[in-house]
Amino acid sequence: xxxxxxxxxxxxxxxxxxxxxxxxxxxxxxxxxxxxxxxxxxxxxxxxxxxxxxxxxxxxxxxxxxxxxxxxxxxxxxxxxxxxxxxxxxxxxxxxxxxxxxxxxxxxxxxxxxxxxxxxxxxxxxxxxxxxxxxxxxxxxxxxxxxxx
Amino acid sequence: xxxxxxxxxxxxxxxxxxxxxxxxxxxxxxxxxxxxxxxxxxxxxxxxxxxxxxxxxxxxxxxxxxxxxxxxxxxxxxxxxxxxxxxxxxxxxxxxxxxxxxxxxxxxxxxxxxxxxxxxxxxxxxxxxxxxxxxxxxxxxxxxxxxxxxxxxxxxxxxxxxxxxxxxxxxxxxx
Numbered sequence: 260x261x262x263x264x265x266x267x268x269x270x271x272x273x274x275x276x277x278x279x280x281x282x283x284x285x286x287x288x289x290x291x292x293x294x295x296x297x298x299x300x301x302x303x304x305x306x307x308x309x310x311x312x313x314x315x316x317x318x319x320x321x322x323x324x325x326x327x328x329x330x331x332x333x334x335x336x337x338x339x340x341x342x343x344x345x346x347x348x349x350x351x352x353x354x355x356x357x358x359x360x361x362x363x364x365x366x367x368x369x370x371x372x373x374x375x376x377x378x379x380x381x382x383x384x385x386x387x388x389x390x391x392x393x394x395x396x397x398x399x400x401x402x403x404x405x406x407x408x
Numbered sequence: 409x410x411x412x413x414x415x416x417x418x419x420x421x422x423x424x425x426x427x428x429x430x431x432x433x434x435x436x437x438x439x440x441x442x443x444x445x446x447x448x449x450x451x452x453x454x455x456x457x458x459x460x461x462x463x464x465x466x467x468x469x470x471x472x473x474x475x476x477x478x479x480x481x482x483x484x485x486x487x488x489x490x491x492x493x494x495x496x497x498x499x500x501x502x503x504x505x506x507x508x509x510x511x512x513x514x515x516x517x518x519x520x521x522x523x524x525x526x527x528x529x530x531x532x533x534x535x536x537x538x539x540x541x542x543x544x545x546x547x548x549x550x551x552x553x554x555x556x557x558x559x560x561x562x563x564x565x566x567x568x569x570x571x572x573x574x575x576x577x578x579x580x581x582x583x
Contacts, residue, residue, distance in 0.1 A: 270536060271536065271555065272538070272554075273558060274559040274562045275555060277493075278440055279441055282440045282441055286425050289428070290424070303504075303505070303563075329555070331555055332443070337552075354414060357547070357548075358539040359544060361544070369414075379415065383454065387441055387454075388425075388454065390425055391423040391424040396412070396413060396414055399416055400412060403412075
């Protein structure tokens, strides 16, 4: 598979993967959950891909939601989901893949604060498969928000 | 509130990204995310098509320069063609930005590079050890900083290529 080896060859994740960020931007911008996408700092130097989620899909108590995606040439990544709530609280979590000293390379920062970390398994590390998993999880989160109204 | 599942299995067989694309589009998108030689059978699985269809489209993408093929391998393997895609990026920059804008951007990036060099006290980002440093957020911050530094170095090279293309009217080699 296109999954890079588990042992890191170097001590870092390499530069941002421009091609994967562009690929993900193309899919994100046509996703029904997403209102707007942007590259940071800009499309000529893509380092971070931002997806602004459609607030109309959320109950009124959620004022904004976004997805920040970093993808590195080593196949490592960080996908950060943040919800802002009316009462000023944040609800956030992060799908991460990078070497660290206490969890598996692939791990998950649990909501609501993204502080507690658990090991994570995914069926595939292909960017589009990771994207599908994350967006499906967010869709389920939105359903939970509605049903807890 | 039910517990959040970070890796839900989708009920429908079609994965979210596959909606509205034909077989060629799916094979194209899959190979753009493939960075090491991968069997066409596996690409077929990811693209949700038959191995024969995947191979046909992958061979076409290889002819176009977008994919790299290793047909001697059994089964044949494919991955995206990094060099071609870099040239395409540079070519787009050369078309869309003026030479002055490109030079401006390189100057800004060179300043950023100098800042990273003094922050990490070296000129080579690959020598910085990112992952042995304390708590997770600390690792994360360093990881992003070193990655962006490497991105800065790469982008300077990319703009250099774009400048050459621009000066040679889109050609790599002067007429």
